[in-house]
Amino acid sequence: MGATLLSSTIAVFSIKNLLFMLFGVSAGMVAGALPGLTATMSVALIVPFTFTMDPVSGMATLGAIYCGAIFGGAFSAILVNTPGTPSSIGTTFDGYPMAQQGKGEEAIFTATFASAGGGLIGTVILIFLSVPLARVALRFGPPEYFWITIFGLTIIASLASKNMLKGLAGGAFGLLISMIGIAPIGGDVRFTMGLPAFQGGVQLISVLIGFFCIPEMLRIAGNLTAQKMQAVNVEKESGVLARSFWNVFRKPFNFIRSSIIGAFVGILPGAGGNIANLVAYNEAQRASKEPETFGTGNPQGVVATEAANNATVEGGMVPLLTLGIPGAPPAAIIYGALMLQGLRPGPELFSSSAHITYAFMVSLFVANLMMFVVGILGGRSIFKIVTMIPAKILVPSIIFLTILGSYSIRNNIMDVIVMLIGGFIGYLLKELNFHPGPIVLGLILGPIAEKGLVQGYLMGLSRPNPWTIFFTRPISIVLIVIIIFSAGWPVYREFKSRLKKGDN
Amino acid sequence: MNKRLLSILLVAVFLLSIFSLNVMAEFPEKAINYIVCFNPGGESDLTARAQQKPLEEVFDTDVVIQYKIGGGGAVGWSELVQAKPDGYTVAGFNLPHIILQPLVRDNPGYDTKEIKPVFIFEATPNILAVHKDSQFETLEEFVNYAKENPGVITLGGSGSYSANHLGTLEFNQTADIKTTYIPFTGSGEAVPALLGKHVTGLMTYTTMGVRHSDEMRVLAVAAEERVPAMPDVPTFKELGYDYIEGAYRGLAAPPGTPDDVVQKLAEANLAVNEMPSFKNKLQDMGFQIINMGPEESEEFIDDRITYYEEILKEVGLL
Numbered sequence: 051m052g053a054t055l056l057s058s059t060i061a062v063f064s065i066k067n068l069l070f071m072l073f074g075v076s077a078g079m080v081a082g083a084l085p086g087l088t089a090t091m092s093v094a095l096i097v098p099f100t101f102t103m104d105p106v107s108g109m110a111t112l113g114a115i116y117c118g119a120i121f122g123g124a125f126s127a128i129l130v131n132t133p134g135t136p137s138s139i140g141t142t143f144d145g146y147p148m149a150q151q152g153k154g155e156e157a158i159f160t161a162t163f164a165s166a167g168g169g170l171i172g173t174v175i176l177i178f179l180s181v182p183l184a185r186v187a188l189r190f191g192p193p194e195y196f197w198i199t200i201f202g203l204t205i206i207a208s209l210a211s212k213n214m215l216k217g218l219a220g221g222a223f224g225l226l227i228s229m230i231g232i233a234p235i236g237g238d239v240r241f242t243m244g245l246p247a248f249q250g251g252v253q254l255i256s257v258l259i260g261f262f263c264i265p266e267m268l269r270i271a272g273n274l275t276a277q278k279m280q281a282v283n284v285e286k287e288s289g290v291l292a293r294s295f296w297n298v299f300r301k302p303f304n305f306i307r308s309s310i311i312g313a314f315v316g317i318l319p320g321a322g323g324n325i326a327n328l329v330a331y332n333e334a335q336r337a338s339k340e341p342e343t344f345g346t347g348n349p350q351g352v353v354a355t356e357a358a359n360n361a362t363v364e365g366g367m368v369p370l371l372t373l374g375i376p377g378a379p380p381a382a383i384i385y386g387a388l389m390l391q392g393l394r395p396g397p398e399l400f401s402s403s404a405h406i407t408y409a410f411m412v413s414l415f416v417a418n419l420m421m422f423v424v425g426i427l428g429g430r431s432i433f434k435i436v437t438m439i440p441a442k443i444l445v446p447s448i449i450f451l452t453i454l455g456s457y458s459i460r461n462n463i464m465d466v467i468v469m470l471i472g473g474f475i476g477y478l479l480k481e482l483n484f485h486p487g488p489i490v491l492g493l494i495l496g497p498i499a500e501k502g503l504v505q506g507y508l509m510g511l512s513r514p515n516p517w518t519i520f521f522t523r524p525i526s527i528v529l530i531v532i533i534i535f536s537a538g539w540p541v542y543r544e545f546k547s548r549l550k551k552g553d554n
Numbered sequence: 555m556n557k558r559l560l561s562i563l564l565v566a567v568f569l570l571s572i573f574s575l576n577v578m579a580e581f582p583e584k585a586i587n588y589i590v591c592f593n594p595g596g597e598s599d600l601t602a603r604a605q606q607k608p609l610e611e612v613f614d615t616d617v618v619i620q621y622k623i624g625g626g627g628a629v630g631w632s633e634l635v636q637a638k639p640d641g642y643t644v645a646g647f648n649l650p651h652i653i654l655q656p657l658v659r660d661n662p663g664y665d666t667k668e669i670k671p672v673f674i675f676e677a678t679p680n681i682l683a684v685h686k687d688s689q690f691e692t693l694e695e696f697v698n699y700a701k702e703n704p705g706v707i708t709l710g711g712s713g714s715y716s717a718n719h720l721g722t723l724e725f726n727q728t729a730d731i732k733t734t735y736i737p738f739t740g741s742g743e744a745v746p747a748l749l750g751k752h753v754t755g756l757m758t759y760t761t762m763g764v765r766h767s768d769e770m771r772v773l774a775v776a777a778e779e780r781v782p783a784m785p786d787v788p789t790f791k792e793l794g795y796d797y798i799e800g801a802y803r804g805l806a807a808p809p810g811t812p813d814d815v816v817q818k819l820a821e822a823n824l825a826v827n828e829m830p831s832f833k834n835k836l837q838d839m840g841f842q843i844i845n846m847g848p849e850e851s852e853e854f855i856d857d858r859i860t861y862y863e864e865i866l867k868e869v870g871l872l
Contacts (some may be wrong), residue, residue, distance in 0.1 A: 373744065
């Protein structure tokens with residue numbers, strides 16, 4: 051492996067490959083920053099161009115785009131409160147408040163360091179631990195996926211710690227929205243109101259844009275005064291770069307924990323950056339000594355989500371390369387590209403085609419290093435541009451982009467309508483102090499929970515009581531214990547703080 | 555003045571008619587939109603992506619792939635039947651999907667007969683696969699176990715009311731056994747369930763058997779003849795079970811598309827299917843190359859409609 055790794059490294063470092071990757075990282079970042087153009091779509095768009103390349107260049111380009119796109123989502127999350135991809139949902143929680151406090155540049159640089167660092171840790175895990183980790187991931191069957199989503203729902207408790215009832219109501223609302231369309235199992239038609247276009251269900255990204263972006267844009271538009279023409283505040287400060295660096299690496303625990311969470315969630319097929327960033331955020335908040343500062347502009351929140359989402363990229367490659375099972379939608383496209391290049395994922399990739407496989411892994415490492423440079427330079431200029439444009443131009447332009455973006459997800463006008471209705475509901479809910487986080491969480495987790503529940507039940511049909519399958523498998527039991535702990539923790543914390551107040 | 559206006563109008567009408575005649579005569583003279591109704595990376599997308607470049611060569615124009623995903627393909631097909639019938643908007647279609655959806659859903663947004671088939675280019679027959687560590691070495695062992703333990707065997711597959719789903723029901727009937735079908739969303743998603751031993755086996759497509767040949771054992775293939783990519787795997791027919799099922803994929807145009815345009819599209823598809831580079835690539839991935847022109851495809855679809863209506867009635871799903 052050592053020798054192959056070395057020769058593959060040399061293969062990656064050709065001028066041609068580096069230029070392709072530079073293009074990939076930059077193009078991916080732009081696509082990721084535009085809400086609606088997801089990592090999946092940007093990778094799919096470039097696939098035809100890679101057919102004419104040799105396998106190493108082709109795979110390196112695709113990998114670079116994927117990394118860049120997941121990272122690019124942070125820009126719009128921080129600057130305009132719109133997750134550019136579902137992997138950056140959590141970045142809005144602290145990144146956008148930072149931008150409002152005039153620390154937008156610091157937030158972007160922090161995201162850059164965390165993303166690139168998370169990607170590097172993910173790559174190291176991919177290169178050295180692929181095979182054993184893929185075996186672990188296989189042990190997660192439908193019942194385990196069901197419990198994972200229930201664990202995911204406990205995040206609501208920390209997202210909505212100020213008002214649990216509103217958080218739970220939001221989560222339930224999200225779960226309900228996720229049921230629109232054809233049932234993932236059984237194929238029943240649900241809540242489509244007779245409209246064929248609704249058979250595909252409600253698109254997560256339309257809802258994200260509607261709930262996160264539109265209410266903010268309306269708020270900015272409503273507060274326009276002659277004195278305040280900029281949508282994003284700027285505070286001139288020196289040493290932003292150094293401070294951002296220390297945000298990530300002064301407390302390496304948060305950064306490393308989030309990267310590992312990201313990589314592991316990425317390894318599980320069917321769960322991707324959209325879940326990983328929220329889980330990492332939740333754990334960062336739980337581990338923090340000052341959990342109440344999360345959601346008000348704590349850079350550690352940005353570190354957690356961005357390190358986690360970029361580590362999912364490499365995590366998703368683990369089952370893909372070792373078993374031929376794509377861990378996430380963009381990985382499925384990379385799979386297709388591999389097949390059309392004549393490569394077959396599986397053991398062969400580590401024997402006869404090992405030079406290509408390791409070159410691809412090394413290229414992910416290089417792509418993440420490139421992200422440091424491109425992210426700092428690009429981040430600085432995007433920040434300058436957004437802060438220079440007066441809000442009266444910026445706000446309509448962004449609203450225009452959201453319409454384009456929600457249409458481009460799958461060329462369906464219904465997605466635009468859903469986005470606009472979502473924006474209206476989102477604005478109302480914001481006025482009523484509902485956090486959009488739980489709603490989106492319900493929407494993401496609903497289909498996975500449903501699949502896990504029904505498939506698990508069908509698996510258990512040969513038992514006297516089918517439901518026992520959810521409570522007897524070892525990993526399920528571990529997950530149940532974690533869920534009880536996770537759901538109980540905020541209650542315990544609340545109880546303790548009340549007790550303290552009582553003492554005073 | 556009026557005369558001049560009239561003559562300008564007449565010239566304009568004349569030019570327009572020439573122009574539109576040319577459109578008909580020289581199809582295609584602009585880019586063709588090829589709608590893919592399933593997720594990137596799946597069988598439909600893989601085929602379309604492999605066809606894209608060769609089709610561009612044949613047509614000497616751009617072929618643009620557009621994704622319209624959702625509802626098991628229904629979202630894309632409901633847009634196809636609304637599209638302008640000029641041959642510049644086409645979509646990949648799948649059997650049995652376009653037959654079963656209108657049968658079991660109130661309003662999928664299209665009717666089977668509205669989808670005008672241009673060509674059926676490939677198929678992925680069903681296979682019955684088990685884990686390579688499984689106790690079942692042959693189909694006989696599998697069937698015997700199923701007879702002794704009714705309802706214990708679970709089979710994963712892609713989707714509800716799909717070729718995998720109906721295939722499992724058909725095989726249950728043919729072999730007189732009882733197994734439980736567990737639907738997954740896509741053929742790729744069912745594979746981890748088998749590799750992790752959460753299901754006994756998979757009723758899946760040949761492509762999955764080729765992809766994961768190191769990890770799974772294919773007991774039989776539900777095709778008329780053995781599939782080139784897995785020559786050692788017997789057909790169900792050889793083993794005494796009259797069971798043939800699988801998914802067929804082709805290209806379709808909106809209703810009302812002129813016959814000569816359909817013919818040109820079909821000829822191009824045939825040309826691509828006969829290119830050795832394309833054919834070998836798909837066969838190596840486990841696809842079965844099929845050449846069915848517009849009329850043949852239509853007859854085939856009609857046959858399948860009657861066939862599926864019967865099956866659904868027999869198993870009590872209709």
